[in-house]
Amino acid sequence: MILHTVNKSPYDQETLSHCLDVIRAPAVLLLIENGVYAALNIPTGFTQRLDPGIRVCALAADVDARGLRARLDPTIEVIDDKAFVDLTITCDKVQSWY
Amino acid sequence: MKLSLLIYGSPTGSQAPHTAYRYAAAALEKGHTIHRVFFYGDAVHTASSLTVTQQDETSIESLWQQLLRKHDIDPVVCIAAAVRRGLLDETEARRHEKSAFNLSSPFTLSGLGQLLEAINHSDRLITFGY
Amino acid sequence: MSDFTPKSVLIVIRSAPYGNQTARETLDIILTAAAFEQPLSLLFCEDGVFQLLPEQQSGLIPAKNLGATLPVLPMYDVDKIYADRSALQQRGLDDTELLLPVSVLSHNEMADLAANHQTILSF
Numbered sequence: 387m388i389l390h391t392v393n394k395s396p397y398d399q400e401t402l403s404h405c406l407d408v409i410r411a412p413a414v415l416l417l418i419e420n421g422v423y424a425a426l427n428i429p430t431g432f433t434q435r436l437d438p439g440i441r442v443c444a445l446a447a448d449v450d451a452r453g454l455r456a457r458l459d460p461t462i463e464v465i466d467d468k469a470f471v472d473l474t475i476t477c478d479k480v481q482s483w484y
Numbered sequence: 485m486k487l488s489l490l491i492y493g494s495p496t497g498s499q500a501p502h503t504a505y506r507y508a509a510a511a512l513e514k515g516h517t518i519h520r521v522f523f524y525g526d527a528v529h530t531a532s533s534l535t536v537t538q539q540d541e542t543s544i545e546s547l548w549q550q551l552l553r554k555h556d557i558d559p560v561v562c563i564a565a566a567v568r569r570g571l572l573d574e575t576e577a578r579r580h581e582k583s584a585f586n587l588s589s590p591f592t593l594s595g596l597g598q599l600l601e602a603i604n605h606s607d608r609l610i611t612f613g614y
Numbered sequence: 615m616s617d618f619t620p621k622s623v624l625i626v627i628r629s630a631p632y633g634n635q636t637a638r639e640t641l642d643i644i645l646t647a648a649a650f651e652q653p654l655s656l657l658f659c660e661d662g663v664f665q666l667l668p669e670q671q672s673g674l675i676p677a678k679n680l681g682a683t684l685p686v687l688p689m690y691d692v693d694k695i696y697a698d699r700s701a702l703q704q705r706g707l708d709d710t711e712l713l714l715p716v717s718v719l720s721h722n723e724m725a726d727l728a729a730n731h732q733t734i735l736s737f
Contacts, residue, residue, distance in 0.1 A: 388728060393499070393613065404628070404660055407700075410725040419499045447506065467510035474507075474608050475485055475516075481626070481734045484493070484500075484613030490735070525639055565639060596646040603733050604620050604652075611735065 387412050389477035393419035393484045396432070405483045406432065411439025414473055417462075422448045427459045445470060487511055488519045488602035493614030494526030495544045500612040501530040505547050507610065512555055520558045520602040521548075523591070526614065528566040531559070531591035545588055552590050563593040622653040624731035627662035631680045632672060637665055640737040641680055648690035656687075657727060658716065659698035663705060666697065666712040685713050698724060 390409055394401035402424050409415060417425050424432060425444040433442055443463045449455055458464065465473075474480055489508060493500025508518055523530055530544060537543035552559045566587070567576055573593050577585035587593060603609050625644060631637040647654050658666055670681035687695070697716040702709055709718050719727065728734055 388734070393503075400660075407721045408725045408728065410722075410729075418503060445503075448503075467506045468514055470507060471511045471514055471516065474487070474610055479732065479734055480608065480610050481728060482611035482613050482736055484498075484736075492737075525635065564642060565635075568635075596643055597650060599643065600620075600647055600650050600652055603623060604618055609733055609735075613736070 387414070387477045389414045389416060389473050389480045391416045391418050391480065391482050392421040392424070393417075393482075395420040395423040397423060401483050402432065405481075406436070409440060411437040413439070414441045414443065414477055416465075416470065416473060417442070417444040417448075418470075419445075419448055422452060422454060425449065425458050425462045426454065427457055431459050433459055433461050443469075443473070485607040486517045486519045486605070488606035488609050489521045490599065490602075490609060490611045491521065491523050491527040491530065492525045493612060495530045495535075497526060498614040500614055501527055501544050501548065504610075504612040505544065505551065507612075508557075509551060512551070518555065518557045519606045520560060520598065521552070522599045522602055523559070523561040524565050524599070525562075526569070527612075528561050528569055528571050531561045531566075531588050532571055532586050533588040534586045549588060549590070559591045560594045560598045561587065561591050562599070563595055566593055620650075620652050621732040622655070622730075623647060623733045623735060624655050624657060624728060626728075626734060626736040627656060627658045627665065628660040629737055630661035630664040631670070632675060632677050636737050637662075637680055638678060641683055643735065643737075644687065644692060645683075645690070648687070648692050651691075654692055655694035655696065655727065655731060656692065657696045657698070657719070657724065659701050659724065661701075663697055663701045663707060666714055666716065667707070668711065668713040681713055687714065696724075696727060 396402045443465045491504045495501045572585045573587040629636040672679045699718040
């Protein structure tokens with residue numbers, strides 16, 4: 387199982403959509419840094435079209451640093467740095483999208 | 485588990501050295517081992533001793549220094565990437581006849597072979613890009 | 615180094631050449647990995663496929679010509695070289711006109727390729 391990290395805002399770059407082209411369940415998608423802007427709760431959010439076998443998380447420090455906590459897609463799990471470490475262990479490799 | 489980090493984003497042009505720092509600190513707190521941190525590309529600037537940080541801001545160089553020292557982690561800065569960007573240790577400054585050097589301790593300059601060694605000898609490699 | 619087993623590494627090449635140092639520094643990793651006989655595959659996708667264009671004249675910028683180095687990779691036993699079919703198509707490129715022989719892959723095949731390697735580096 388691959389952990390994919392994405393660090394770019396989907397409003398700025400295509401990084402997330404390139405990741406979504408090749409991500410296959412079971413997998414974990416972790417939004418970090420400006421990638422957390424993809425976690426906003428909007429009608430066209432990407433999670434609605436996603437395979438349910440793909441778990442989507444956002445890194446808490448990046449979410450809260452940007453003031454996004456109250457605006458998040460409720461299907462996205464907010465995780466702390468230690469849970470990030472756990473994901474890199476439970477997944478057998480990491481692909482970094484930046 | 486034995487983890488290695490590849491940091492590829494600059495400390496000013498990206499968040500990479502900061503995110504990687506938080507990841508490393510959390511991993512160590514959880515009892516994992518950091519085998520190596522490899523600084524490549526613009527991330528080499530993290531190891532500059534000439535960076536000045538304002539008093540109300542946190543120096544990423546000193547955060548990394550403290551963590552590396554406390555846990556005796558091997559911090560390798562890619563020598564080719566570093567010298568191209570004006571980051572030199574004393575040996576490289578002499579070799580290239582430069583008037584000064586600016587690599588912070590405990591960072592060391594070494595080759596890309598150390599990245600491959602880290603891949604082969606760690607359970608995971610995590611990349612922090614720009 | 616006693617119990618050392620080299621891992622299979624997939625290098626995902628997503629960056630166009632010359633706009634920054636990324637393509638050049640990726641090539642340095644590839645050449646080092648080849649010298650260390652690391653099991654290696656290359657996947658060119660997104661703007662990374664632009665690295666495969668022949669007739670690069672980077673001396674004009676000036677920059678080191680990456681297009682001159684890529685064709686020698688098969689001589690270093692780096693011969694598992696893949697490219698993203700949709701990235702080529704979107705950019706009007708034909709896989710027969712590239713400076714390296716590549717196997718073109720669909721997105722599903724790219725996902726399988728990533729799954730079949732132990733470590734993924736992406737630049």
